[in-house]
Amino acid sequence: MGKTRSAPTLTDVAREAGVSTATVSRCLNTPERVIESTRQRVLQAVESLGYTPNFAARVMAAKRSFTIGAIIPTMDNAIFARGLQAFQDELRERGYTLLVSSSAYDPEAEREQIRTLVARGADGLLLIGHARDPEIYEYLDRHQVPSLVAWSYVPEARRPSVGFSNACAMRALAESVLAAGHRRIAMISGLTEGNDRALSRVEGVRQALQAAGLGEGALTLIETPYEIDKGAEAFRQLMALEPRPTVVMCGNDVLAAGALREAKGMGIAVPEQVSVTGFDDIELAAIVSPALTTVHVPHREMGRKAARELVAMVEGTSAGQPECISTHVVTRQSLAAPPDPS
């Protein structure tokens, strides 16, 4: 009574159950290797003491943490939320825990987070996109931590990836835009430096224009961070252009939402006066008005597949099999034919 108990350890449980620590450990990790009666006794002791294994000790002894780390560029919007949730769900089913940190699109922060996660004993890492300092990959190699890239699919890259071709996806959308009759095209891209997804999306638009026989002059490009306000700001700039573009393709739905907001504020009708497109098809895309024509990315599927593949890599079952997830254009009200020039 009155004695301050601190957290019980394996030793406490062993004493309570009248067995050795080894047996307790076995009861917890390989229950089938211990006889029913003793197991009962041990588990009861565990229960009554409220014992929880010390993770650090376990990691150190087992050299395995059943933990997967993920570094995503941002938690501020829903772009990564759905895919990550699926990733986590799948991991859990396989007995792994997910640790997430966000780098705020800062390569230096990402480097630090990677080190932190590795130091914490992560068995594997999920990274977003391929673009990063090679030194990071060497670091991961040295620590023998498998890593998988998602949200991007580049089969020839140094790391295996489970994702989609940002270029193809955006190209398909651009083709829809062209098919609708647009010829003066503007794009609000996310910052492309250190972001291969953003870069590929721009590339996709360029490819479509070129295939349609349009020159570089047909595209006006603005780069800005992936934020609603920035999208709004960029849209305003574009609308000041002469001649005004007839369509504004945005690097993602967040930028597009900003563009739509600004259009409304400026009294510009979408899609009657100007069309707008997004990318990702997050929930937001269907809620704004007009609803966004965008590229649908099967985030959940990607998340689940990435989890399965990464676990396989961690467990040595796979060397890292790249996988391409297919996307498709979702047509909604924000894209229509360009206004009659008359």
Place this chain on the structure above:
Amino acid sequence: MGKTRSAPTLTDVAREAGVSTATVSRCLNTPERVIESTRQRVLQAVESLGYTPNFAARVMAAKRSFTIGAIIPTMDNAIFARGLQAFQDELRERGYTLLVSSSAYDPEAEREQIRTLVARGADGLLLIGHARDPEIYEYLDRHQVPSLVAWSYVPEARRPSVGFSNACAMRALAESVLAAGHRRIAMISGLTEGNDRALSRVEGVRQALQAAGLGEGALTLIETPYEIDKGAEAFRQLMALEPRPTVVMCGNDVLAAGALREAKGMGIAVPEQVSVTGFDDIELAAIVSPALTTVHVPHREMGRKAARELVAMVEGTSAGQPECISTHVVTRQSLAAPPDPS
């Protein structure tokens, strides 16, 4: 050459630098306690070997991880994103790392995550809301892990909280609704079981009605998970009622966004035919049309203050000082006077 190096340890660095492991450790943790020249040598060895301290070992030896854990109900929408980002920023400034898991609003999952985080050596925990099994608090006590509740302010609760009064905030909003002339009020609440924030919001509406001399009959209540589709569904049900409510107050902006979407789909004009309100004032609230009248919660401020307080608790500087963050009603287009009954 060709030799597979595995991760270097303290010992490797010590050997490389020609000092003892203790000195290397000091260079990393208390650099001022080692002379300049040796420090140089050690840091150089650290650099050239690409050494990263093994976290598990460090935690075990120091019984301190400089890690704070947070369990949030969901990552699927932006409700917690902004506050958590601020929380993380503030922690980082103070030398702590944040580990996040989401419980998907499942108490059992939350319990497990808490244990996981504690077992991982979290120095402190951020929890959302007060409602949970007392056993969990005992567990935290036993492990001597300080915890702080956020997104809710209940000074008399067992745990210190940094947050706002959900009841007062919602009551203020309900008063605005009443002031606009509404008398047939519906509410789409989040699930209240195990969610004190949701419950308090309902309570806030009830208080306002009562203060206005309205009976229980004036309020129609539906509870549903915090998802856009659920909000839409609930809205549809409410619109089938006879007489139809003139305003639908939603438990948060996500539900409200769903309601607005459904209204549009049903051809019901907001706010002309029915008003809608939200809660939280996430970015979404200003983007949907009509823009949402809602309760603004200063998420960033709350996150930063929570971080400061929790760190103080961890470092023994504070016993846990509850703090109330003030909210205010933001008036936008979605709330107007009820339609003329004529």
Place this chain on the structure above:
DNA sequence: TTGTAGGCGTTATCAG
């Protein structure tokens, strides 16, 4: 200022 040595809580190897 620096080195020595013990211990943190588990797992894993190897006997018994």
Place this chain on the structure above:
DNA sequence: CTGATAACGCCTACAA
């Protein structure tokens, strides 16, 4: 099937 016992990598008195 169960029990000693040696790691695991680092921190921290304590001693020099």
